[in-house]
Amino acid sequence: MNNSNLERIINQTLEHAQLSGATTAEANIGTGMGFSVTARLGDVETVEHQNDKGLNITVYINTKKGSASTSDFSSQAIKDTVVAACNIARYSSEDEFAGLINPEFIAKQVPDLALCHPWEITTESAQKIAINCENLARNYDARISNSEGATVHTYQGSHIYGNSHGFVDGWDWSTHSIDCSVIAEEDGKMQRNGWYARCRDHAELETIENIAEKAAKRTLLHLNSRKITTKSVPVIYEAPVASGLFSSFINAISGSSQYRKSSFLLNKIGDSVFPEYINIREKPHLKKAIGSTPFDNDGMATQDRTLIDNGILQGYILSAYSARKLGMSPTGNAGGVHNLIVDTSKQDLNSLMYDMGTGLLITELIGFGVNQVTGDYSRGASGFWVENGEIQYPVDEITVAGNLADMYKHIVKIGNDVDTRGNIQTGSVLIENMTIAGN
Numbered sequence: 519m520n521n522s523n524l525e526r527i528i529n530q531t532l533e534h535a536q537l538s539g540a541t542t543a544e545a546n547i548g549t550g551m552g553f554s555v556t557a558r559l560g561d562v563e564t565v566e567h568q569n570d571k572g573l574n575i576t577v578y579i580n581t582k583k584g585s586a587s588t589s590d591f592s593s594q595a596i597k598d599t600v601v602a603a604c605n606i607a608r609y610s611s612e613d614e615f616a617g618l619i620n621p622e623f624i625a626k627q628v629p630d631l632a633l634c635h636p637w638e639i640t641t642e643s644a645q646k647i648a649i650n651c652e653n654l655a656r657n658y659d660a661r662i663s664n665s666e667g668a669t670v671h672t673y674q675g676s677h678i679y680g681n682s683h684g685f686v687d688g689w690d691w692s693t694h695s696i697d698c699s700v701i702a703e704e705d706g707k708m709q710r711n712g713w714y715a716r717c718r719d720h721a722e723l724e725t726i727e728n729i730a731e732k733a734a735k736r737t738l739l740h741l742n743s744r745k746i747t748t749k750s751v752p753v754i755y756e757a758p759v760a761s762g763l764f765s766s767f768i769n770a771i772s773g774s775s776q777y778r779k780s781s782f783l784l785n786k787i788g789d790s791v792f793p794e795y796i797n798i799r800e801k802p803h804l805k806k807a808i809g810s811t812p813f814d815n816d817g818m819a820t821q822d823r824t825l826i827d828n829g830i831l832q833g834y835i836l837s838a839y840s841a842r843k844l845g846m847s848p849t850g851n852a853g854g855v856h857n858l859i860v861d862t863s864k865q866d867l868n869s870l871m872y873d874m875g876t877g878l879l880i881t882e883l884i885g886f887g888v889n890q891v892t893g894d895y896s897r898g899a900s901g902f903w904v905e906n907g908e909i910q911y912p913v914d915e916i917t918v919a920g921n922l923a924d925m926y927k928h929i930v931k932i933g934n935d936v937d938t939r940g941n942i943q944t945g946s947v948l949i950e951n952m953t954i955a956g957n
Contacts, residue, residue, distance in 0.1 A: 521676055521688060524549065527591055528680035531575055534600040535682070540577035540607070542618045542682045543600075544817070547573050550675025555641055557648035558667035560656075565641055568673065575599055579607045583616045618816070619838035621683045623848055625819035628812045632805045634690035635719035637672045644670040647696065647726060654730035655700045659738055664701035666710065668730075671695045672720065685817050693808070694720040698733040704741045709912075711737040711882075716939045718806045736881070739902070743914040746903060746956040752877035753918060753952045754870055756901070757935050759883050761942040764798070766888050766895075766922055767791075768855050768942075771831065773840020775890060782893030782923050783831070791831045792926050798826035802856035809941035815853035823849065825858075860944035862934045870933045870948045872907035878954055879904055880918065893922040917955040925949055 524547045535543035549571040556564045573596065576585040584607030588599040652668035671694065678688030699712030713732035715724040755763060767783070775781035783791060792798075802820035804810050813819050816838045824832050836844070837852035850856075871879065884898030900914035933945035 521678060521690070524676060524678040524688070525680070525686050527573065527596070528678055528686050530593070531573065531596050531600060532680060532682050534597050535575065535577050535604070538577075538600050538604045539579060540600075540604055540682075541580055543575065543577045544618055544679070544681035545573065545575045546677065546679040546815070547571070547688075548675060548677055550673055552671065552673030553641060553644070554669055554671040555644040555648050556667045556669045557645065557652050558665055560649060560653060562645050562649070563667055565645070570675070573599065575603050577603045577607050578617050579604065581612045581614050581616050582607045582610045583613060584608070584610055615839055615842040617838075618681050618683060619818055619848060623816075623818045623838070624683055624685045625687065625813040625817060627819075628687045628689065629803060631689070631803055631807075631810045631812060633718055633810060634674065634692045635721070635806075636674050636692055637694050637720040639672060639720070644672070651696060651698050651726035651730050652700075654727060655698050655733045658731065658734035659702070661702045661704050661738060661741065662700050662734060663703040663708075666699040666701065666712070668696070668698040671697075679813070679815070679817055681817055683817075687813070689812060692718055694718075694723060696723055696726060696729055698729050700733055700737050702737045702741055707742070709737055709740040709743065711740055714939070716808070718808065722806070740900065740912045740914070743900065743912040744903070745915055746913050746954065748953070748955050748957070750951055750953050752874045752930070753949045753954070754867070754874060754877065754879045754904075755947045755949070756867070756879060756881045757933065757937040757944060757946045759880060760944050760947040761937065761940055762883065763922070763925070763947060764858060764860060764942050764944055766890065767798075767926065768835060768858065769890055770893075770922075771825070771834045773834055773836040773844060773851075776834055777840055777843040780891050782889075782891060782921075786831045787833060789831055790829045790927075791923075792826055792829040793929055794829040796826055796829050796929060796932070797824065797861040799824050799859045799861070800855055800857060801859050802850070804857050807857050808939065809855070809857035811856050814850045814856075816848065818848055818850045818852065820850040820856055855941065858942045860932060860942075862932045862936060862945040865931060865933055867933050867935050867946050870931055870946055871904050871909070873931065874904060874948055875907055876905050878902070878913070878916075878918070879909065888922070895920050895922050895925065913956075915956070918952050919955060920949075920952045925952065
């Protein structure tokens, strides 16, 4: 189904909403198809095909809101879904902040961000890639005794949004990935680890040779892990896990956390939250980036903005609704942040370890122990013990603890080893001191 047909369905839905008594309405359609192939121990384990479509409609009857959805795009199904949404709205409570975003914020242009790069690959070819990738990782070292498999995934979709302000637009997108995870064994003890590549354009995926080698090396390095005693030491979060630190930051400055007064960064605009050398920006229009989007879930145009300038918080993450609740202007963040970019130093991970001297390099986090109200932080972890700036041995079965507000203020440096595979792009993060709970 092409996008002109999807836009026609959106317009049809909005017309039905008006005829059914809605004051205003908005609707979005998501469609897509793809598949994933997983190989394990040299053979194909699973082949899964995806073929998705869905229409979501939200209606407002004055200040009452109702929503409904359907995967059936027939005229009758659309009418029934609209009626259901309107019935829900009629029985909903009044909410003075409910409603569409004001017309002046609606996107006027939708730039091409190069988000769609179809991968014309057959399941048979994907099976070969997965098998070869896993074989390369398993054959890397005799100590690699087992595997959790290698997976090749490809997906292409369309997103169309419209509202009764007369706005209807959208874009096509794609995402592709190759993931490999293996198990190594030595002296009767096993370790699991892996690596993956993910991007919009399959031509930019890492080679299976690189993925397999990284998966194998990361697994082998964790063999013969030790426990350490409880202590307070500097900590480095390796880039792939460091993004979680900034995910908690985004949650804390989201509009919903602010108006609910459930944030450890409550009312902090204009305050110093990070050291003065830390800058954090949102860049929604990066070509091919995972988090890029021309407009948010309210239809508001996205734009570059600075969230942290020299350590100082400049603003919140606001949708139309949360902005009204707080008496502020929306920021184009309905649905979240779009490409959070954390400025880095010129130092690589080895340089960060040299600066740290003695401490812990965290490469994996387990569980979720973050209190967004107080900022208290406690996570299971594994990684490597570092002395004299060099890795000495792997460690596991430890817990790292602190308070996020303090952790942010005591970031010493951020490395240049930026992980670009997700919506939050940061290098490894060196924090001055944290409590490590071990033996």
